[in-house]
Amino acid sequence: MAQLDTLDIIVLIVLLVATVAYLTKGTYWAVTRDPYGDSLAQANGVKSGKSRNIIEKMEETGKNCVVFYGSQTGTAEDYASRLAKEGAARFGLKTMVADLEDYDFDNLDTFPADKVAFFILATYGEGEPTDNAVDFYEFIHNDDVTFASGSSAEDQALANLKYVTFGLGNNTYEHYNSMVRHVDKSLRHLGATRIGEAGEGDDGAGTMEEDYLAWKEPMWAALAEAMGLEEREAVYEPVFDITEREDLEADSDEVYLGEPNANHLQGASKGPYSQNNPYIAPIAESKELFTTPDRNCLHMEIDIAGSNLHYSTGDHIAIWPTNAGKETDRFLRVAGLLDKRHTVISVKGRDPTAKVPFPSPTTYDAVARYHMEICAPVSRQFVSQLAPFAPTDEIKAEMTKLGSDKDYFHQIVTDRFLNIAQLLEIQSKGQPWSKIPFSLFIEGLHKIQPRYYSISSSSLVQEHKIAITAVVESIHKPNAPHILKGVTTNYLLALKQKQHGDPNPDPHGLNYAITGPRNKYDGIHVPVHVRHSNFKLPSDPTKPIILVGPGTGVAPFRAFVQERAALARQGQKVGKTVLFFGCRRRDEDFLYKDEWEQYKKDLGDNFEIHTAFSREGPKKVYVQHMMRANAAEINRLLEQRAYFYVCGDAANMAREVNTILGQIIAEQRGVPESKGEEVVKAMRASNQYQEDVWS
CATH class of the missing domain: 3.40.50.360 (Flavodoxin domain)
Structure with a gap:
């Protein structure tokens, strides 16, 4: 009888496994191929x-x-x-x-x-x-x-x-x-x-x-x-063999044209979605937040319904960027590959331990557009490696000098925001650098990386839509021959303008491939994945919180306040929420101005916003100044075990906020400044002080 019971159990288990496999179409056990x-x-x-x-x-x-x-x-x-x-x-x-x-x-x-x-x-x-x-x-x-x-x-x-x-x-x-x-x-x-x-x-x-x-x-x-090593003259030896494939056309089903893995190539993208396997998400809506014509700040709502992607308030979303067509063309032209851009190539490591950083077979165009950081800052060591392949001895001498003299390199390259193709183009006056082995570009340029943005929506309020808030980077220096354009934010700007029917979605001629590899991104889509963060609201919503977020540093705090307002509307008790926000002018870049007014109605006296407008008065006013002006309130809330959050620029703002908070604590409590610093360190150690900052 015991033997029969065991057999029954085995049969039931087999049936259960088969049922789950059928209902999930095998996706529970499926492993997405990651090239x-x-x-x-x-x-x-x-x-x-x-x-x-x-x-x-x-x-x-x-x-x-x-x-x-x-x-x-x-x-x-x-x-x-x-x-x-x-x-x-x-x-x-x-x-x-x-x-x-x-x-x-x-x-x-x-x-x-x-x-x-x-x-x-x-x-x-x-x-x-x-x-x-x-x-x-x-x-x-x-x-x-x-x-x-x-x-x-x-x-x-x-x-x-x-x-x-x-x-x-x-x-x-x-x-x-x-x-x-x-x-x-x-x-x-x-x-x-x-x-x-x-x-x-x-x-x-x-x-x-x-x-x-x-x-x-x-x-x-x-x-x-x-x-006991002896140095020898370094002679370049390619890490990768590049084989041009005459047997394959660029539109062949087995050729990668920018797809990150086989599932995307075959048109059947499956989860789980991760840093190696993005979800091609529709952009549900997008809008401009600034009112001034010379600067852009985007608010976007990215739809993740049906993807099985999940996020929690305070998490990050990764956007997978595409290099601009203008810079892709420049790179291929200066490398002498413009006429061969759609030639199919196979890339293989010469050594069994060499790692090919993208799927193969592919094309020169796909590698430059989707896989290499061709717009990244230039490495001085890489310039030295390229010098022997210069078109002329004169150019070789100049490249050698750039590679060996850090001050000269900073003056000519770094301070002028040049990417590698722009530098080579200027050095050779447009003459192609056709002697450079393509393997050397693969070795010397980073693999393009996703860019992470703080999510500016609450998962409690909108579970299946992720909001982001991003300033479009566009920097021009008087001595720089090109305007520095942020790769990802300008890509997002092009998507937003296309979504709104702008007849000229690329005002700077950047020409992004908005529809993606093989034009598979129907409508307005962007590749994404979610990265979970420890930047979280207190588990107890009655705890007071102090938020410091100038500019787009306010993004996660919009999510925090949005969530607390929703809880208040549901009748839950919510703790005091104090936001310090700064921008240039209230009529130009006061992000989410109308929303704060609505949240004030929802939360009543439990929400305060202190604003700093740096360019409205005779003196510049920043969030740090507003903290000092409200020192007593900050200290009072901290004594009630308030959580303290900072989001934004790490180099200046976040560091100053950390210092000022220690000073406020010391002054308000009548203790030495060193004691205030110790309190801040203890807050950090206990997760009562949290940062979401960037360089």
Whole structure:
């Protein structure tokens, strides 16, 4: 009888599984193919069923140097690739690049003494590891870390490990470069030997590239001495083979024309949607928020109904940008590829550890338009790499000077906001640089990254629509030959103008491919995914909150106030909500002016807004000044355990707000300023003080 019962249970389970599979059409178990992930897995040998043993992988492929990266936006990955390539070219190292999340580290104590590991680590958020570095960080930073052999810190388990490390941070954050500092400390505690100094790059000061270049030369010298390496003349060797495919037409079903993965190529995009698999979302509505004709600020409502995407108030939405047609044309023209833009190419790594950063086969046009950051700031090191391929010796000499003289480079390139194609075009007076191998562009230019925006709507109020608030970037310097145009915000502006039937949706001739690859973006659509954030309202809605958000920093606070107003309309008790908002003029850029008035009606005395208009009076007034003017109220609310939120520019505003809050607390409570600073630090530690800031 027991045997029959067991059989019955098995049959029921089989029926249940079959039913779920049928009802979900298999999507519950479906894994969306990610060409970036696939190529990365192939690069590192981490396919299903393959080893996660980095030492085994290095032995299999004959490598003596692995460059690990912890990257959130791709920058650390880019530096890792550059270091691996330079180590191979200059010193003959057998290098590979590795994503930290693709390997286990419990056998790191058996790392051979004749090999070296690099750790290129970005710090994310408030001193946190990047998503792909979380497991590594938690393992190596554990006070009781024990390796598979049983060795531990007491045994100096990593005595054989030689390592190099460089961190990417932002000094506007309290926990500047904490990831690399903590990992370096943990590795040394375990007995590992660091080669050279632990480098630190500062994105907040805008010196990341120069910090990196200044660090790497003494590092290479130290490494060469430690490992007995001899420097040789670096000769360019392509990482990728580029094969032009005469057997394929650009409109062939197997050719990627900008699609991120196979599902999109086949026209059957499926979830789950993520940073490797965007949802092509319709823009339900869009409008202009500024009243002045020379500046634009967009409000957009993005429809996620039916996508199974979910967001919570305070989260971020990622917009996948497209490079402007004007800059795509410029890049292809200066590379000597304009006439071959629709030629199909296959891209393959020459080494089994080389990672192809986009799907293949594809076209030159698709790579330039959808996959490479052709509009990004130019790297001085990349300029040096391009110099040997200059059309003339005169241009080669000028490029060499730019690559070696940081002050001259800043004057000619950085300060004039030139992208790579603009620089090459100016240097050669329009003459093509047809000698540059296309592989070198792939290696030297970042993979284009999604841009993240604070969601300006409440998930309680509009579950299936995500609002964003974005100023369109357009900067012109008198000595710059081109206006700096924000890639994503101008793309969104073109979508908005198209949606409103503007006969000239690209007023600056940028010519975005609004309908997407193969014109599949019917109507007005944009690729997106959602990134969850810790920037959240208190779980108890009766708690008071203080919000500081000038300009578009007010975006998440519109969502916060919108949610509290909805709760109040439902009859729930809501705590005091105080907003400090700043802009230039009340009649030009006072974002959501009418909405605040409605929320005031909904919330009554539980909502206050303090405004700072910087260009209306004889003196400039900012949110910091309004905080000081309302110091007593701020302190009173903090004594009631109010939560304090800041959103906006990290370099100036957020840092000043942090300082002023400490001063307010000290002054109002009659204690030393150092005590006020301690209170603010304690608020941060307990999540009572939260920031959503950018550089």
